Amino acid sequence: MVHSFFAQEYGCKVLHFKELEALVDIVKEGLQLDGVVISTPDFNPDFIHTMQYLQQMLTLRIFFIVEEISAQGTPVPFPSNHMYISSFERYGFQEELFSRLRCWFDEGLDPHTHHTRQIKDIALHLHSKSLKVGEFVIELTCKEFELLELLLECQGQYIPTEQILHQLWDRYTSPEIVRQYVYKLRHKIEIISGRSDIILFRRGIGYSVNPLI
Structure with missing residues (x-):
């Protein structure tokens, strides 16, 4: 689902992993990716430490789909706009996920390549389907x-x-x-x-x- 979304929208390779071991194997094999999406039912300290280690080895973008955070006060060292806390079973999950993925991936792209519809200090970004009000970006x-x-x-x-x-x-x-x-x-x-x-x-x-x- 995620790979086909990025292949169609951006023509790039972004893979979805449900197990960190699979991502570690990919890293060891040296496969080139534009980004990875990782989903986990439990975002715990061990998961965070493993991801910090992987981030030191990777130069690609990482997005997290999290059902529950049980870090017990441990600071989560990832930007909130790189993370979606929700359940796959929730109504409207896929539509909201794709909206967030567009905003996440568009962060590193040239803003001049995007069409916008703007009135004064609000701008609607037609590709990422997001709204910018002043300095605030709102995912739609x-x-x-x-x-x-x-x-x-x-x-x-x-x-x-x-x-x-x-x-x-x-x-x-x-x-x-x-x-x-x-x-x-x-x-x-x-x-x-x-x-x-x-x-x-x-x-x-x-x-x-x-x-x-």
């Missing part, structure tokens, strides 16, 4: 990205709920789904960046991106 699910992209395309104009529903969902879906996604998106933006003024709503008219941001 595919549907959150599509919703925000639609609002930015019509910047300054209010889009009726029915129009959003027609363009992003099918005609059998309840309009309530639009309200739910707008609520989740506004909440995510406010929690991470502290901004609550980006998406506006007028009853009976619709939703818009604040043209004064």
Whole structure:
């Protein structure tokens, strides 16, 4: 799943390992990779020490999928944006994972190769499907990205709920789904960046991106 995702999106080789021993064997054989994704049910001190040792031998990028951290106060020496703490069984796991993987891998790429849609101090990155508000980078699910992209395309104009529903969902879906996604998106933006003024709503008219941001 992970390898095919990167092969299609970036044309590069990123492998997914569920056992550190397999990664150690790859390192010993000298196989060249662009990055590795490692999933573990238990992120414990022994795992951390092994990964620190491997990082000294590797020059590639590492992303972690973690179900549980039991480091018992041990500092986790990896950037939080290189780690996704969740369960494979959780609803929406794969969509959120791919969104985070894009942001993680795009960090090392030339920003001039990415198309962005920008209004003042907010920028929507079309390839990584992430939102930058000031200095804060917010990872978006595919549907959150599509919703925000639609609002930015019509910047300054209010889009009726029915129009959003027609363009992003099918005609059998309840309009309530639009309200739910707008609520989740506004909440995510406010929690991470502290901004609550980006998406506006007028009853009976619709939703818009604040043209004064």
